[in-house]
Every structure is written in C-alpha cells, then in structure tokens.
Amino acid sequence: MLRIAVPNKGSLSEIAAEMLAEAGYSGRRDSRKLVHTDTRNDVEFFYLRPRDIATYVGSGALDVGITGRDLLLDSGSSATEIDSLEFGDSTFRFASPAGGAIQELGDLAGKRIATSYPQLVDDFLRARGVESVLVKLDGAVESAVQLGVADAVADVVSTGATLRAAGLEIFGPVILESTAVLIGGPNDHPGIARLLRRLRGVLVARKYVLMDYDLPVDQLEAASQVAGGMESPTVSPLKDEQWVAVRVMVRAEEANTIMDELYELGARAILVTAIHAARL
Numbered sequence: 373m374l375r376i377a378v379p380n381k382g383s384l385s386e387i388a389a390e391m392l393a394e395a396g397y398s399g400r401r402d403s404r405k406l407v408h409t410d411t412r413n414d415v416e417f418f419y420l421r422p423r424d425i426a427t428y429v430g431s432g433a434l435d436v437g438i439t440g441r442d443l444l445l446d447s448g449s450s451a452t453e454i455d456s457l458e459f460g461d462s463t464f465r466f467a468s469p470a471g472g473a474i475q476e477l478g479d480l481a482g483k484r485i486a487t488s489y490p491q492l493v494d495d496f497l498r499a500r501g502v503e504s505v506l507v508k509l510d511g512a513v514e515s516a517v518q519l520g521v522a523d524a525v526a527d528v529v530s531t532g533a534t535l536r537a538a539g540l541e542i543f544g545p546v547i548l549e550s551t552a553v554l555i556g557g558p559n560d561h562p563g564i565a566r567l568l569r570r571l572r573g574v575l576v577a578r579k580y581v582l583m584d585y586d587l588p589v590d591q592l593e594a595a596s597q598v599a600g601g602m603e604s605p606t607v608s609p610l611k612d613e614q615w616v617a618v619r620v621m622v623r624a625e626e627a628n629t630i631m632d633e634l635y636e637l638g639a640r641a642i643l644v645t646a647i648h649a650a651r652l
C-alpha cells in the first residue's frame with residue numbers, strides 16, 4: 373500500500389484534497405480524521421501539518437507527500453521534489469519598514485530578521501556572505517518589526533496585503549519562488565509512478581479542452597497547422613464526402629483564438645468540451 377502525506381490544514385490542504393479527488397482517490401470525510409485508507413486504489417493518506425511532511429517522507433516513514441517547496445527546503449530533510457503541482461504559488465521575500473534604512477541585501481548585516489523559515493533564510497544569507505541574527509517566530513511575523521523584536525522580516529508573500537498593512541515594503545532579491553510539490557524520499561514504491569501519472573492527468577485535464585468541428589476536407593492541412601492535437605488530429609469521415617469531422621485537444625486558454633482561426637478556414641459546428649481526466 374502506498375503511504376501518502378497530505379496537508380491537514382492551511383493554504384495547501386483544500387486544493388490538495390480536490391486534486392486527489394479529481395485523480396480518483398477517496399478522501400477523509402471528517403476533517404479531524406488523521407488517516408484514511410482508500411482500499412480500491414491501495415493507498416493510505418496521512419493528514420499532517422505541511423511543515424512536517426518532508427520530515428516523514430525524508431525519513432521513509434511515508435512514501436510520498438504533498439507540501440510547499442519552501443517548507444521542503446526549510447525542513448532540512450533529505451526528501452526531494454518529484455514534480456510541481458501547479459497550485460499554492462507564493463514568493464518568499466525580505467521586507468523592512470517603508471522608507472527605512474534597510475533597502476538592500478547588504479543592509480541586513482548584523483540586523484535581526486524575523487521569520488518562520490529560519491533554515492531557508494539562513495541558507496540564502498550564508499550563500500551570499502551576509503551575517504544576520506534570525507528571530508524564529510511561528511507566524512504573523514509582519515508584526516515583529518512594529519513590536520521591536522526584529523529590524524526586518526522574511527516571509528511568504530502572496531498579494532502583499534499583509535506586508536502593506538504592517539507598514540513594510542519588499543526589498544532585495546527573491547529568496548524563493550514556491551509552489552506545491554510532490555516530494556519523495558528513500559522508498560522506491562512502485563505506486564509513486566501511478567500517483568504521479570494521475571496527478572499530471574488532473575493538471576492536463578484542467579489545462580486542456582476537447583475541440584470538435586466539421587471541416588471541408590481540402591482545408592485539413594491548414595487546420596492541422598492551427599491545432600495539431602497531441603500526436604495528430606483525429607479525422608472521421610462524414611456522409612458528405614466533401615466534409616470531415618475533426619477532434620483535437622487544445623489548451624483551454626487558446627480555445628477561442630483557435631475557434632476564430634478554424635472558423636475563418638471554413639470549419640463549422642465547432643464544439644468545445646471539458647476533459648474530466650487524462651493520461652498523456
């Protein structure tokens with residue numbers, strides 16, 4: 373049985389659960405349950421704090437996990453990133469009082485930096501030869517400057533609203549671009565490849581749509597240039613031999629542009645439908 377660590381709370385938990393459901397796995401019904409077995413798919417889910425997931429996976433206690441790249445790097449665990457899961461994006465940045473004395477990385481030398489990600493920040497500063505004092509806090513680090521326990525902060529920034537509200541301003545280089553990731557450890561479980569295929573399938577299903585249309589047969593080459601499909605378009609005969617029916621997968625964001633171009637080539641009855649699952 374494949375043992376999978378998933379976030380039990382926080383920014384990543386809901387989307388991770390949705391993604392696993394779309395990938396065909398059953399999940400816990402009660403949010404206080406910490407373990408759920410999906411016997412049909414031969415997997416066991418462990419609902420853990422996202423910050424702890426890399427520790428469990430890196431030690432081999434669990435086979436794979438879903439967590440944030442920033443949390444993985446901060447954990448110091450030997451777990452490694454298998455793939456990005458394309459949600460939970462955030463940027464990790466330094467911030468200091470707007471218009472104050474700390475404006476660039478070098479200004480942090482000898483200063484106190486509040487963060488919940490001390491390992492991540494320490495690795496970053498060390499690699500650049502900056503020596504600062506890290507003040508480890510559990511959360512709400514933006515208040516640390518106002519309250520006098522730090523001179524600057526290093527934290528997750530999404531919209532930037534929290535920083536602004538605390539009178540802080542981003543400065544210096546990007547510490548990390550983070551996203552939710554699938555991580556693995558020492559266990560080489562055969563179920564990992566299947567899980568990965570399913571999760572990638574969910575990402576494809578979200579990104580692509582199916583497009584069906586009728587086309588004058590002499591326009592087939594031109595239409596294939598507009599939308600070539602994954603391997604090649606599926607072409608079916610119609611009763612009227614001057615026409616064919618064509619089916620292709622296209623990127624959802626490009627669907628309308630492609631419909632416009634196909635229409636101009638003479639395509640008619642162009643239909644777009646959602647894909648519920650995919651294996652490429």
Ligand SMILES: Nc1ncnc2c1ncn2[C@@H]1O[C@H](COP(=O)(O)OP(=O)(O)OP(=O)(O)O)[C@@H](O)[C@H]1O
Pocket residue numbers: 379381382383384422423439440441442443460461462511528529530531550551
């Ligand atoms: N707006 C956001 N705030 C915090 N974390 C975010 C945000 N957007 C994405 N993330 C990512 O979510 C992960 C942090 O999740 P975690 O559950 O530990 O913290 P949280 O969402 O801040 O929850 P809490 O602070 O209530 O424990 C990190 O990988 C982080 O990059």
Ligand SMILES: O=P(O)(O)OC[C@H]1O[C@H](OP(=O)(O)OP(=O)(O)O)[C@H](O)[C@@H]1O
Pocket residue numbers: 510511512513514527528529530531532533534535
């Ligand atoms: O850029 P923004 O969109 O404002 O989001 C970023 C803020 O959100 C998170 O805090 P969270 O709400 O998780 O509280 P915490 O600091 O207690 O973890 C993060 O730590 C930042 O403070």
Ligand SMILES: [Mg+2]
Pocket residue numbers: 511
């Ligand atoms: Mg938080």
